[in-house]
Amino acid sequence: MRPDLQPVKRDRLSSSPTAHRIGLSSERASQIVRQSGSARWVAFIGVSLIALFVIGYYFYDLGFPGVAGSSRLVKSQQDQVVTDVSRGYDLFQANCARCHGSQGQGGIGPVLNDQMKLLAHLNPQYILNVLTVGGRYVCGDPNSLMPVWAQPVGPLNYQEVNEIIAWLRAPNDLTFTGTDPATGQPARISGWRDPNFVQPPTATPVPACWKDAFAKPSASAGASTAPSPSGAPSAAPSGAPAVTVIKITAQNIAFDQTDITVPAGQPFQIEFTNNDAGIPHNIAIAEGSPTGNVVFKGDIVTGVTTTTYNVPALQAGTYGFLCQVHPNMTGTITAK
Ligand code: HEC
Incomplete structure (x- = not known):
């Protein structure tokens, strides 16, 4: 055997015999009992503290019963939603607002902030498809002005x-606090969609292609650049007083007049000037208010141009008029 692996003899050490002579005194014995008792207490209190912490943390994370908004997880999820929305807002102002308007009120592109559209038409899957395929997806127009936005063809990644x-x-x-596109100053921004919006019973559903909301060229109630009524009953029988002509101009997504009066029971003409270059507008007339039943639809015209609408006689009463491309453009017509 190698010498370094040989077992070495060591002295066994123990306390001196005097230490063993005295037995366990009763004092010492009761001390030991006390100590072990308090050790159990310490353990119990420790375990209780941990249990309380776990219970407290559970409620802190998931919310205290009956206290709304007390859940940390729900709150951080909401913070994430607000972060996404405010980033989306910035992306919208940078890329989309020049055609759809900073409030989504429309312009070269169709209106996006319309509650009827937001109700179902502009659902997440549809918007994703439009951004992936481009404006072509909307009406099948290969020359659509709206490009593809989503990668790989477009500039925006999946997250954006x-x-x-x-x-x-x-x-x-x-x-949330965002940047006001008009002033560049911080401003309180809120979303467009009214979650409590219900479709009014008279509302016409949003067509798949936005252009279908406007009148098709028709012989009777459409626009005709020539003042002579084509198929429509003659507006002014010979000998009768000249037909009333109302001039309305659309500029910067607004009508220059919002309150017009026409003779009741007589056809009249609207000389409509669209001064918004490249932006389509029309004039439609609705019973009661701009959201009422549409009784006349003028053809949609893209500016800059002037066109004449031959409007059939209106019974005495109050009517609303609007641009159907930009439903925020409205006015009132009184027939008397
Ligand atoms: C160059 C102008 C232009 C820009 C920029 C633009 N769009 Fe459009 N957008 C249009 C036009 C025009 C249409 C209508 C498509 C068609 O019929 O050809 C449209 C249609 C849409 C539609 C469908 C609307 C409907 O009623 O069905 C959505 C949604 C949309 N755009 C979202 C966006 C978003 C989001 C952006 C920014 C990332 C954007 N657009 C940027 C011009 C534009």
Whole structure:
């Protein structure tokens, strides 16, 4: 055997015999009992503290019963939603507002902030498809002005597309601080969609292609650049007083007049000038208010141009008029 592996003899050490002479005194014995008792207490209190912490943390994370908004997880999820929406807002202002308007009120592109559209038409999957395929997806127009936005063809990545969708769908009770596109100053921004909106019973459903909301060229009630009525009953029988002509101009997505009066029971003409270059507008007349039943639809015309609508006689009463491309452009017509 190697010498370094040989077992070495060691002295066994123990306490001196005097230490063993004295037995366990009763004092010492009771001390030991006390000590072990308090050790159990310490353990019990320790375990209780941990249990209380776990219970407390559970409620902290998931919310205290009956206390709304006390859940940390729900709150951080909401913070994430607001982050997505406010990023989507910035992306929208940078890329989309020049055609759809900074409030989504429309311009070269169709209106996006319309509640009827936001109800079902502009759903997340549809917006995703439009951004992936481009404006061609909307009406099948290969020359659509709207390009493809989503990668790989377009510039926006998956995350950015989702943020834009989150912004377009954001409810109006969601507010955050963003940049006002007009002033460049920080402003409180809220979403467009009213989550409590219900479709009015008289509303016509949003067509798949936005252009179908406007009148097709028709012989009777459409626009005719020539003042002579084509198929329509003659507006002014010979000998009768000249037909009333109302002039309305659309500029900067607004009508220059919002209150017009026409003779009741007589056909009249609207000389409609669209001064918004490249932006389509029309004039439609609805019973009661601009959201009422549409009784006349003028053809949609893209500016800059002037066109004449031959409007059939209106019974005495109050009517609303609007641009159907931009339903925020409205006015009142009184027939008397
Ligand atoms: C160059 C102008 C232009 C820009 C920029 C633009 N769009 Fe459009 N957009 C249009 C036009 C025009 C249409 C209508 C498509 C058609 O019929 O050809 C449209 C259609 C849409 C539609 C469908 C609307 C409907 O009623 O069905 C959505 C949604 C949309 N755009 C979202 C966006 C978003 C989001 C952006 C920014 C990332 C954007 N657009 C940027 C011009 C534009």
